Amino acid sequence: MTTAISIEDLSKQYRLGQVGTGTISHDLNRWWARVRGKEDPYSKVGQVNKRDQAADGEYVWALQNINLSVEQGEVVGIIGSNGAGKSTLLKLISRITSPTTGTIKAKGRIACLLEVGTGMHPEMTARENIYMNGAVLGMRRHEITRKLDDIVDFAGCRMFVDTPVKRFSSGMKVRVGFAVAAFLEPEILIVDEVLAVGDAEFQRRAIGKMKEVSTTGDRTVLFVSHNMASIRKLCPRSIHLDAGTVKRTGPSDEIISAYINDGLTNELDTPIAKDSPRTGSGRAMFTRVWIENEDGNKLTHVTSGANFTIAIEVTAHEPIPDIVLSIALQDSSDSYAWLVRSNFDGAILGLNQKTILRCTVEDFNLARGAFRGVLFMSERDNEILDSLPNAFTLDVAVGDYFGTGARGLPNHCKTLTRATWKSSSQA
Structure with missing residues (x-):
């Protein structure tokens, strides 16, 4: 050429x-x-x-x-x-x-x-x-x-x-x-x-x-x-x-x-400034977020198929007995690739003046990529307390999600799913 x-x-x-x-x-x-x-x-x-x-x-x-x-x-x-x-x-x-x-x-x-x-x-x-x-x-x-x-x-x-x-x-x-x-x-x-x-x-x-x-x-x-x-x-x-x-x-x-x-050289432990772009009443606010493994050690990134915990520090002006917490991940095109929400799992979360909220994820099913974390918190059936569209970044590395050593095709999809396969002979 x-x-x-x-x-x-x-x-x-x-x-x-x-x-x-x-x-x-x-x-x-x-x-x-x-x-x-x-x-x-x-x-x-x-x-x-x-x-x-x-x-x-x-x-x-x-x-x-x-x-x-x-x-x-x-x-x-x-x-x-x-x-x-x-x-x-x-x-x-x-x-x-x-x-x-x-x-x-x-x-x-x-x-x-x-x-x-x-x-x-x-x-x-x-x-x-x-x-x-x-x-x-x-x-x-x-x-x-x-x-x-x-x-x-x-x-x-x-x-x-x-x-x-x-x-x-x-x-x-x-x-x-x-x-x-x-x-x-x-x-x-x-x-x-x-x-x-x-x-x-x-x-x-x-x-x-x-x-x-x-x-x-x-x-x-x-x-x-x-x-x-x-x-x-x-x-x-x-x-x-x-x-x-x-x-x-x-x-x-x-x-x-x-x-x-x-870029995965520093542990994900992100303080959130008060003047960060956010919406909500301000009665309670996100102040810090980090990722922990099963031993409580802070992580630099997560891998597909891993178990980990997203920990979020919240300060509140007064006790709030029942809130709904949402955590979402957006990909590079700003599309939502992953979402968890406390009320989907029937969880009841409350806030005091300073509270650590933890969401434990098992068998994480996102494929490799860099994602932007979105946090949303509301009082159940009431007002929005705090919403952060750009709270943290999360890097996902290739892992053994299937438990077979196969790494999947992360360029072909955003999520990974296990399935049961069989073949039947027909006369």
Whole structure:
């Protein structure tokens, strides 16, 4: 296959603090080093890109020693925590900024959607921006005109096509920007997490279009997202960036699993701030949540088929003798994947000034994934006391749910179910 993008020894360094904090002597020393063909004398003092560490120098390596190749027609996902260097890498490939060291070779025209409004002039109309972007990609006017209706229909902006882009919402700007990038037939399409601004229906269409672009037009797609479900669905291969370096690359399922497991380093013991987004009367409030195993030890994660306890600390202004507690888990698409509710099991729970509520789960039947915990508490047949839509996160690892050593197919389903099988011969 033909290599579409080749990256060798790529590094990018940024200055910390305010722009212009360097001295004239620094600038003169850099100039003199360039004249003599020497390395920048200050590039050696850059520190590794670790967001949780205090700066101890003037510079930081946003990316360091990146070596990658992407084949033509490949769809590659790029994942990593915030600040890992994902957007910096895309900006370098898109030639928005230049590398400090190393080389990037890209074959063909590049269209990128990195931020809301990228590549669009706010004073120009959507129609004018479409023609301008096509011209930047080297397309003739009649070629752009031929694609105009498809772009406008995909973006859903026919009513506003002659309206200045500055009056568009963030979601509408993303719609137009993505439609322009996808339909003007670049050889390389680069899309950052900006799609998260769009609504769910548009995200589905955008992912479908990226898949279509790669399979029918033999074009290359680089896709950055924190939505692991989207990465799994769209990208056969993924790259995991960590602290400005390539930590691992390979099949998306393996890379995502390793990435999620990397985050399972601290026990789940989450204090809940009073100003957390919540609804309810406030007569009782969730203040802490954690997960325990059968021995009472706090867990970092749970596995399919495991027994564990969700412990929730609640404070109340007055005793409340009978409450209903609900605990739900939502997946990456905000769909409810799992729910338990105290009154379903006939439990009667009461509150004092400070109470620990425990819900013990047996044979946990969710497949592997990362889930968001939702807590809801009400006085039975009365008012809502507290509701937290984002109380905690729970990582589920593959376990021996079936007791046979078989791990199931976690990419095919969200829940696991045991069944009894038999075959009967018929005459």
